[in-house]
Amino acid sequence: MRYGAYSEEVLKKLHWMNDVLGTSLADALAVSNGIDMRALIAEALHMGDEGHNRNKAGSLIYLKLLAPLIAKTTKDSAAMAEVMQFIGDNALSVLNPVMAACKAMTDAAHGVEGSTIVTTMARNGTDFGIRVSGLGEKQWFTAPAEIPVGLFFSGFSQADANPDIGDSAITETAGIGGFAMATAPAIVTFVGGTPKDAMNATLEMYEITFTESKFFTMPSLDFRGTPTGIDLRKVVELGITPRINTGIAHKNAGVGQVGAGLVRPPLKLFEDALLAFAEKYNI
Amino acid sequence: MTTIKHEIRRGAYYDSVVLMQLQRGLLTLPDVLDAGVVMATQANCDLLAANQLLPASVASSPDDLLVVVKAASDSAASDALRQVDALLAKRRTSMAEDFRPRSLSAAAKQLPEANWVLISVPGRYAAGVARETLELGKNVFLYSDNVSLEDEIALKKTAREKGLLVMGPDCGTAIINGIGLGFANRVRRGDIGVIGASGTGTQAVTAQIHNLGAGISHAIGTGGRDLKLDVGAITAHQALDLLARDDETKVIVLVSKPPSPEVATSLISAAQRAGKPVVVYFIGYPPPARKIGNLHFAISLSEAAELAVEIKNWKPETKSQVSSLYLRGLFSGGTLAYETLLGLQSFLSPIYSNAPITNYQLLKDPLKSEAHSIIDLGDEFFMVGRLHPMIDNDLRIRRMKQEADDSEVGMILFDVVLGEGSHLDPAGELVPVIKEMREKRLETGDLEFVAMVIGTDDDPQNLESQVSQLQDAGVTVFRTAAEAVEYISLRFSVIKKNDFTPVNLEQLKQPLAAVNVGLESFYDSLISQGAQAVHVEWRPPAGGNEKLASLLARMKK
Known part of the structure; x- marks a missing residue:
């Protein structure tokens, strides 16, 4: 379904989402006071999610919050059942709202004069791009994307992997996902790691971030906030690039997701951005 | 056929222990004859060249890792270079379980x-x-x-x-709260604090103190340049202040290679204020005495340790009133002047003389004293058409009056050398003048006279009467230069408040992290x-x- 899968089944599902799921959600949200995504993410992080590759808990909280609203507004009981079944079955159903929340947070950080904080990371399957708060609205720094390393669905292997693709790295940009691995030890096996490696992954990201989240905390680190605000200067100084948990797409069009794993952006992006920053601010 | 192959890794920093392990690993590989693994600094490249291991044209910078392999065959050399990553990784997995931060913060x-x-x-x-x-x-x-x-x-x-x-x-050596930093011997805890500008000096002293059955509270290193004039012993002063405040430290040992004379003076006067015994050993610096007040001057590292261990039950002497004015020494004996200067230069600064020990102490005009001054009136300069001051007191009396008129002068020191050939009653001539000068400064009462009388009870001048005449006139009399030096150094020890933020003593007492x-x-x-x-x-x-x-x-x- 995701990552460029293209088949009769996918088309059918998309139509259903448009006609049934979409309408039902829109009606449900219309009678709500909105869904507090920040609180949802914070709670999910305490339940073993990192908010990018693992959204099992978050999706269930999402369902819990929506269910009474859907029951109130979707009159057709068959459709109501389908919608709730779908949200509950899909362990990633909350990912899209989470990404939207992350985008809203990082956009708020963009355009701050003199700020070296990275406000966007995105990949399109060929290039990796970043934007920096204190630089231009449309000033992207790009370099060829790396190929993620990870675990593959049966029948697929590393040889099938496409270079890094997707806009979900906005979660890491906002300080969750790969940055919050310490709270999601269950998924370190993606890269053949141990729970200790999960802890170390988060500790490593503290090295390159400006601050710690006030809202997203991790029990395993004594409720320390997640590493937040990738600082260009620290990335270049230490040579540590952000760690991104990601799905892996097949390199052939139409196949879709074939695995999940870990990828990092090329260091060159950050070096280029730092040089541009120095030029803009006459450093 | 023997070949040399190399590989450069740009900007790859490893500490030397890792490099040595890698080098040893390479040497165990088949047909490898020799290997060199270094950060490519000029010195390291020279070292490789000396071992015939430097490849003909290497363009490397000091931040590059240079791996060189000499092997029996071309393929063996290439195989060995291919093992570099594996050898580096081997060590890493065995070491790094806990997170190793990359930045200090x-x-x-x-x-x-x-x-x-x-x-x-x-x-x-x-x-x-x-x-x-x-x-x-x-x-x-x-x-x-x-x-x-x-x-x-x-x-x-x-x-x-x-x-x-x-x-x-x-700085090679320090011991803080029982934990050695850098190179340090394992020594028991005790009540002797050490301040060392020299790492091995500190090691020698602390080890000897341990071997003598005593122990160390803290040993603070300063680095070799701390006691140079430009640095001004900033760290040594802080350390002295710190150990002086530390109740667990009963005795302080101060060890350095030759300090700058001015720095030595400022440190020694700070040491006088430590309120506890301080053993000073400045290697190659002439000790002013064996002991002055709370200061003990050692002549070797091991003696410094022995002195520190021996000092027991020290009680601070009652403090004499301290003068903030200047000393003027008016000598008839050149050697007495010289020995006095040698002793006082550790305590009084600046100090000048017409017969200086080091050039910067030279008085510009022998007729005009400056700051603290030690004048040899028997110097050729004064002798033209005049009798020696041991025979004729006229010159000295006139100079005494000149000094006494200077309100910045708080003490006049002079020698009285008795014996055959000398004036028959020097005290008799000097005392009326001294009385007159003291009279003049009666209001402030801040002019003191100190004499060193050299003589025997068989001398023609009557030693006893000479001394009592002087004492009756209020002169403090000593029989040796050393005693006079000790007295003066205590009278003039500079009372100066530390002009720096004191180092937090509690930090020193916490378990070291x-x-x-x-x-x-x-x-x-x-x-x-x-x-x-x-x-x-x-x-x-x-x-x-x-x-x-x-x-x-x-x-x-």
């Missing part, structure tokens, strides 16, 4: 109680790491050498303002001594890219 968060940071990165990066340490409010143990003098001074001034210590650069940046062996040694420590996996900033690194440095300001 992350390490500080990991071990917030760390009050000390050990720095042993290459010299040109060391000052930057030390600066960051001070910004984090932690003390520095700076093992690295090749740190510029300007950086050292700037770091120490910053540290002084913040009440922190910078031990080093080039430290961050180590650089040589991993220092970290291992801290852990094996039971200290808490975090090791930073340090790399040159921006992977050794100088343009980016200097950009980053500017952005930090």
Whole structure:
């Protein structure tokens, strides 16, 4: 379904989402006071999610919050059942709202004069791009994307992997996902790691971030906030690039997701951005 | 056929222990005859060349890792180079279970109680790491050498303002609260504190103290240049103040290679105010005496240790009133003048003479004293058409009056040399003048006369009567130069409030916790001594890219 899968089944599902799921959600949200995504993410992080590759808990909280609203507004009981079944079955159903929340947070950080904080990371399957708060609205720094390393669905292997693709790295940009691995030890096996490696992954990201989240905390680190605000200067100084948990797409069009794993952006992006920053601010 | 192959890894920093392990690993590979693994500094390249291991044309910079293999065949050399990653990784997996921070700030968060940071990165990066340490409010143990003098001074001034210590650069040894930093012997805890500008000197003294059955409270290193004039012993002064306040330290030992004379004077006068015995050993610096007040001057490292151990039950002497005015010494005996100057130069600064020990002490005009002055009136300059002052007191009396008229003068010192050939009643001639001069300054009462009388009870002048005449006139009389020097040095010891923020003594007393940046062996040694420590996996900033690194440095300001 995701990552460029293209088949009769996918088309059918998309139509259903448009006609049934979409309408039902829109009606449900219309009678709500909105869904507090920040609180949802914070709670999910305490339940073993990192908010990018693992959204099992978050999706269930999402369902819990929506269910009474859907029951109130979707009159057709068959459709109501389908919608709730779908949200509950899909362990990633909350990912899209989470990404939207992350985008809203990082956009708020963009355009701050003199700020070296990275406000966007995105990949399109060929290039990796970043934007920096204190630089231009449309000033992207790009370099060829790396190929993620990870675990593959049966029948697929590393040889099938496409270079890094997707806009979900906005979660890491906002300080969750790969940055919050310490709270999601269950998924370190993606890269053949141990729970200790999960802890170390988060500790490593503290090295390159400006601050710690006030809202997203991790029990395993004594409720320390997640590493937040990738600082260009620290990335270049230490040579540590952000760690991104990601799905892996097949390199052939139409196949879709074939695995999940870990990828990092090329260091060159950050070096280029730092040089541009120095030029803009006459450093 | 023997071949040499090499590989350069740009901006790949490893500490020397890792490099040695890699080198040893390469040597165990088949058909490898020799191997060299170094950071490609000029010195290291020269070393490789000396071992016939430097390939003909290597374009490398000091931040590059240079791996050279000499093997029996071309393929063996290539195979060996291919093993480099595996050999490096082998070590890593066996070591790194816990997270190894890459930056000092992350390490500080990991071990917030760390009050000390050990720095042993290459010299040109060391000052930057030390600066960051001070910004984090932690003390520095700076093992690295090749740190510029300007950086050292700037770091120490910053540290002084913040009440922190910078031990080093080039500081090899310290013992804080029972834990050795850098190179240190395992010594028992005790009540002797050591301040050492020399690492091996500190080791020799602390080891000897241990061997004599006593122990060490703290040993604070200063780095070899601390006692040079430009640095002004900033760290040594802080350390002295710190150990003086430390109740657990009963005796202080101060060890240094030859300090600058001015710095020696300021340190010695600070040591006089320590309120506890201080054993001073400045290697190659003439001790003014064996003992002056609370100061004991040693003539060797081992004697310094012995003295420190022997001093027991010391009680501070009652403090005599201290003068803030100047001393003028008017001598008839050249050697007495010289010995007095030698003794006092450690305590009085600035001090001048017409017969100086070192050039900068030379008095511009022998007829006009400046600051503290020691005048040899028997010098040729004064002797033209005149009798020697041992026979004729006229010159001395006139000079005494001149000095007494100077309101900045608080003490006039003179010698009275009896014996055959000398004036038959020098005291008889001097006493009326002394009385007259004291009369003049009666209101302030701040003019004191001190005499050293050299003679025997068989001398024609009657020693006893000479002494009592002088004493009756209010002159303090000594029979040797050494006693006079001790008395004067205590009368003039400068009472000066420390003009720096005191180093927090409590930090010294807490169980030692430290961050180590650089040589991993220092970290291992801290852990094996039971200290808490975090090791930073340090790399040159921006992977050794100088343009980016200097950009980053500017952005930090």
